[in-house]
Amino acid sequence: MSAPIAHGGGITAAAAAFGGRQEDWLDLSTGINPCPVALPDIPARAWHRLPDRHLFDEARRAARDYYGSGEILPLPVPGTQSVIQLLPRLVDPSGRLAVTDNRVAATDNKIAVTDDRVAVISPTYGEYARAFASAGFAVDAVGDIAAIGGGHRLAIVVNPNNPDGLIWPIETLIALHDRMKAADGILVVDEAFGDTDPAPSLTSRAPQLSNLVIFRSFGKFFGLAGLRLGFAIARDDILARFDDWLGPWAVSGPALSIAGSLLRSDVSPIRGCIDERCAGLHAVLKGAGLRISGGTALFTLVADARAGDIYTHLCRHHILVRKFDYAPDWLRFGLTPDPAADRRLGEALQRFER
Amino acid sequence: MSAPIAHGGGITAAAAAFGGRQEDWLDLSTGINPCPVALPDIPARAWHRLPDRHLFDEARRAARDYYGSGEILPLPVPGTQSVIQLLPRLVDPSGRLAVTDNRVAATDNKIAVTDDRVAVISPTYGEYARAFASAGFAVDAVGDIAAIGGGHRLAIVVNPNNPDGLIWPIETLIALHDRMKAADGILVVDEAFGDTDPAPSLTSRAPQLSNLVIFRSFGKFFGLAGLRLGFAIARDDILARFDDWLGPWAVSGPALSIAGSLLRSDVSPIRGCIDERCAGLHAVLKGAGLRISGGTALFTLVADARAGDIYTHLCRHHILVRKFDYAPDWLRFGLTPDPAADRRLGEALQRFER
Numbered sequence: 001m002s003a004p005i006a007h008g009g010g011i012t013a014a015a016a017a018f019g020g021r022q023e024d025w026l027d028l029s030t031g032i033n034p035c036p037v038a039l040p041d042i043p044a045r046a047w048h049r050l051p052d053r054h055l056f057d058e059a060r061r062a063a064r065d066y067y068g069s070g071e072i073l074p075l076p077v078p079g080t081q082s083v084i085q086l087l088p089r090l091v092d093p094s095g096r097l098a099v100t101d102n103r104v105a106a107t108d109n110k111i112a113v114t115d116d117r118v119a120v121i122s123p124t125y126g127e128y129a130r131a132f133a134s135a136g137f138a139v140d141a142v143g144d145i146a147a148i149g150g151g152h153r154l155a156i157v158v159n160p161n162n163p164d165g166l167i168w169p170i171e172t173l174i175a176l177h178d179r180m181k182a183a184d185g186i187l188v189v190d191e192a193f194g195d196t197d198p199a200p201s202l203t204s205r206a207p208q209l210s211n212l213v214i215f216r217s218f219g220k221f222f223g224l225a226g227l228r229l230g231f232a233i234a235r236d237d238i239l240a241r242f243d244d245w246l247g248p249w250a251v252s253g254p255a256l257s258i259a260g261s262l263l264r265s266d267v268s269p270i271r272g273c274i275d276e277r278c279a280g281l282h283a284v285l286k287g288a289g290l291r292i293s294g295g296t297a298l299f300t301l302v303a304d305a306r307a308g309d310i311y312t313h314l315c316r317h318h319i320l321v322r323k324f325d326y327a328p329d330w331l332r333f334g335l336t337p338d339p340a341a342d343r344r345l346g347e348a349l350q351r352f353e354r
Numbered sequence: 355m356s357a358p359i360a361h362g363g364g365i366t367a368a369a370a371a372f373g374g375r376q377e378d379w380l381d382l383s384t385g386i387n388p389c390p391v392a393l394p395d396i397p398a399r400a401w402h403r404l405p406d407r408h409l410f411d412e413a414r415r416a417a418r419d420y421y422g423s424g425e426i427l428p429l430p431v432p433g434t435q436s437v438i439q440l441l442p443r444l445v446d447p448s449g450r451l452a453v454t455d456n457r458v459a460a461t462d463n464k465i466a467v468t469d470d471r472v473a474v475i476s477p478t479y480g481e482y483a484r485a486f487a488s489a490g491f492a493v494d495a496v497g498d499i500a501a502i503g504g505g506h507r508l509a510i511v512v513n514p515n516n517p518d519g520l521i522w523p524i525e526t527l528i529a530l531h532d533r534m535k536a537a538d539g540i541l542v543v544d545e546a547f548g549d550t551d552p553a554p555s556l557t558s559r560a561p562q563l564s565n566l567v568i569f570r571s572f573g574k575f576f577g578l579a580g581l582r583l584g585f586a587i588a589r590d591d592i593l594a595r596f597d598d599w600l601g602p603w604a605v606s607g608p609a610l611s612i613a614g615s616l617l618r619s620d621v622s623p624i625r626g627c628i629d630e631r632c633a634g635l636h637a638v639l640k641g642a643g644l645r646i647s648g649g650t651a652l653f654t655l656v657a658d659a660r661a662g663d664i665y666t667h668l669c670r671h672h673i674l675v676r677k678f679d680y681a682p683d684w685l686r687f688g689l690t691p692d693p694a695a696d697r698r699l700g701e702a703l704q705r706f707e708r
Contacts, residue, residue: 007602012407022408036402048390050579053366054376078432078582081601127601134598225404226607228432244488247435247481248361252606253580 011320020318026341027334029320031162031193031299034337035273036223040261046253059256062263063231067203067216075239076251076259080192080215080230084127086245088135090213090238091116091153091186119152121145121161121168123326125190128156145176150183158190159200163301163324163332164294165193167200174205181211188213192230195221195267196274196297206233213238218255220298221270222262229255274298277335280342285333288349295332302331310352317348365674374672380695381688383674385516385547385653388691389627390577394615400607413610416617417585421557421570429593430605430613434546434569434584438481440599442489444567444592445470445507445540473506475499475515475522477680479544482510499530504537512544513554517655517678517686518648519547521554528559535565542567546584549575549621550628550651560587567592572609574652575624576616583609628652631689634696639687642703649686656685664706671702 010029015022046055056076063074077083120128122141129139142148145168148155155176160167177187191214194201206212214233219225229251232242243250278297285292285302293303299322304310307330311323322332336342364383369376400409410430417428431437474482476495483493496502499522502509509530514521531541545568548555560566568587573579583605586596597604632651639646639656647657653676658664661684665677676686690696 007404010407012411022406027403030404032403036398039401044390045580047393047578047580049381049386050361050384050573051582052376053364057366078606079603081603082432085599085601131601219404224401225603226399226401228405228603228606245439247439247485249433249435249579249582252432252582252609254608255606 014315014320015318018315018318024318026319026336026344028336028345029322029332030225030334031296031332032220032225032334033223033270033274033298034277034335035270037262037265037270039224040258040265042254042257046257049253051249051251051253051256055253055256055260056251059251059259059263062260063216066263067201067231067233069203069233070207072206072233072235072239074216074231074233075242076256077230077232077242077246078250078252078255079219079228080190080217080232081127082228082246082250083215083230083232083242084131086242087128087154087188088132088137089245090241091118091137092135116153117151119148119155121148121155121157123164123324124156124158125162125192128188128190145172148176148179152180152183152185154186154188155180156188156190158192159202160193160197160296162193162296163299163322163330165296165299165301166294170200170202170205173202174209177209177212181209184211186211186213188215190215192217192220193296193298196271203233210235218259221267221274223270224258227255227258228252229259271297274335277337280339281333281335281345284342284346284349287346288352290349293330298335300333302333303329304331305329306352307331310349313352314345314348317344317351319345319348368669368674369672372669372672378672380673380690380698382690382699383676383686384579384688385650385686386574386579386688387577387624387628387652388631388689389624391616391619391624393578394612394619396608396611400611403607405603405605405607405610409607409610409614410605413605413613413617416614417570420617421555421585421587423557423587424561426561426587426589426593428570428585428587429596430610431584431586431596431600432604432606432609433573433582434544434571434586435481436582436600436604437569437584437586437596438485440596441482441508441542442486442491443599444595445472445491446489470507471505473502473509475502475509475511477518477678478510478512479516479546482542482544499526502530502533506534506537506539508540508542509534510542510544512546513556514547514551514650516547516650517653517676517684519650519653519655520648524554524556524559527556528563531563531566535563538565540565540567542569544569546571546574547650547652550625557587564589572613575621575628577624578612581609581612582606583613625651628689631691634693635687635689635699638696638700638703641700642706644703647684652689654687656687657683658685659683660706661685664703667706668699668702671698671705673699673702 011022059076060073117138118132119140119142132139180187216231218229274297290302294301324330365376413430414427471492472486473494473496486493534541570585572583628651644656648655678684
């Protein structure tokens with residue numbers, strides 16, 4: 001067991017520390033679309049019955065068309081977090097039997113299994129390193145794709161990256177895939193924030209990239225993070241393993257039903273709303289003299305030497321943003337739900353004594 | 355990867371084989387309350403936000419009061435299936451490092467890990483054996499608790515059992531727990547069908563039974579199987595492991611919100627409806643001359659030498675019940691939703707040429 005990672009969304013703890021009713025806080029600590037789409041009708045049977053096969057299959061077809069993954073039918077999963085938890089098993093498939101001589105050393109009465117190595121382009125979403133470290137892997141946090149070498153059984157690239165928004169070009173990722181594949185390794189590309197700009201996505205290339213695993217998030221872009229839904233895109237036998245490890249009925253009926261509808265809907269109004277909210281946030285941050293150093297349409301990264309003080313100041317105004325232990329001069333701002341909230345943020349920032 | 359197990363709910367496959375529109379089939383193949391409760395209001399934020407800590411905590415408190423688990427706050431999980439998948443890790447905690455000398459033998463260039471043994475009171479829900487076999491354990495399907503011995507690191511009892519409805523007395527299970535504990539083993543009691551009759555439940559004794567893990571299902575009794583929600587009840591460090599392995603936000607916001615409401619509601623009307631439906635089903639089965647050999651309020655087991663033919667006959671009438679590869683003379687009937695469906699089943703059974 002490893003220590004939990006602090007994530008966005010910690011309104012309960014923030015309100016306990018700084019006062020105020022939770023519902024009165026402005027939560028800018030996540031990267032979730034603050035203008036959730038209207039829920040489509042959910043048939044009563046989606047709640048009542050174990051998730052039907054046809055509901056599952058229809059969600060897969062809708063996801064294939066939405067992501068453009070060709071012959072690959074994306075696998076619905078209960079949030080990409082659920083498959084992050086399973087990734088260590090993918091490179092150690094039995095979970096127990098993959099130990100070979102060169103990884104085992106006897107010490108006293110114990111058998112110590114020597115570590116395998118995985119690479120995570122860092123800094124990024126912390127749960128990858130946590131999952132692999134928990135499973136006994138050595139995790140190399142590398143700053144550049146060039147640092148990923150033959151000793152890595154699996155490499156993880158979040159693209160665009162969280163929290164800096166860095167985008168790796170498709171051809172760079174394909175070259176990395178080919179290098180990993182040559183050494184029998186796997187490349188995982190997490191496209192959790194890939195919906196607002198589909199251009200850098202690898203989903204349409206996936207059928208030709210046999211050692212690639214792509215994770216997509218459903219809730220962030222559609223504003224339905226409570227639903228717990230994501231998709232994994234990879235070759236059949238890898239998806240079959242995830243499916244087997246998750247077990248039957250891993251994804252709820254309402255989630256499958258909603259995905260089947262919304263992935264076939266016109267998403268341009270959603271993109272429009274997110275772009276408008278992003279423009280509003282940028283105007284506020286620039287108006288407050290803050291330097292935007294990165295981000296995606298769903299969040300903005302600010303670099304400022306006073307980040308810690310700004311964070312605390314905003315908490316006193318019951319506004320929660322995201323800070324980073326590993327980068328004390330960074331703050332990540334999620335989108336506000338409306339112009340009034342932009343003004344509230346702007347006024348709070350104006351009151352900060354620099 | 356192991357072969358999937360055939361479960362109830364396979365209406366898609368049944369309609370493909372025997373015709374008819376799925377929605378016109380009468381699905382009696384599951385053990386789910388066919389009269390789902392009215393959905394309580396689900397706040398928009400439960401859909402929109404990552405599941406809030408306070409929503410999670412409130413569901414835990416409601417579950418503690420409902421299950422009477424005293425100082426133990428039950429852990430919400432995305433269906434008990436999700437924790438069944440994790441059970442092998444509980445007896446091999448690191449998933450890799452728990453191999454000690456007496457379990458390892460070198461052969462050629464490989465290290466073969468000798469199997470650990472677990473016991474499953476059988477026949478029962480097949481996913482336990484599948485999960486442990488997948489993880490490399492030897493699974494002993496035992497018919498009686500007396501057959502569980504010191505060589506078993508974990509024992510599983512489904513109580514009441516599925517599909518025969520067998521109930522083990524509380525004192526027998528406590529004695530088994532004490533025996534398992536003395537050998538550093540764990541007893542898992544699956545009370546998935548424990549809501550209609552709380553008397554045989556161990557939940558109120560759990561705080562005193564340190565090596566006991568109880569699983570409870572939410573969806574079966576409340577008729578909301580699509581929700582994917584269950585609870586694990588065990589000592590703190592075991593629940594912390596499950597929580598860690600499932601990762602953050604494993605349970606959806608709507609599921610937590612609904613649990614917080616319904617677990618505090620008056621469930622006597624639900625019990626009343628189930629009892630009435632059970633009486634209706636029993637009358638139909640007896641009227642058709644079938645012998646009831648077991649069951650719970652949510653399903654009834656019939657033993658009949660012609661079970662296979664009855665199954666096929668009912669499929670031709672677009673009624674799906676559950677058959678069992680390992681017991682070809684058994685059929686399990688779930689509850690019908692109303693008296694009209696009882697009549698439909700009765701008429702179909704009357705037409706069966708015995």
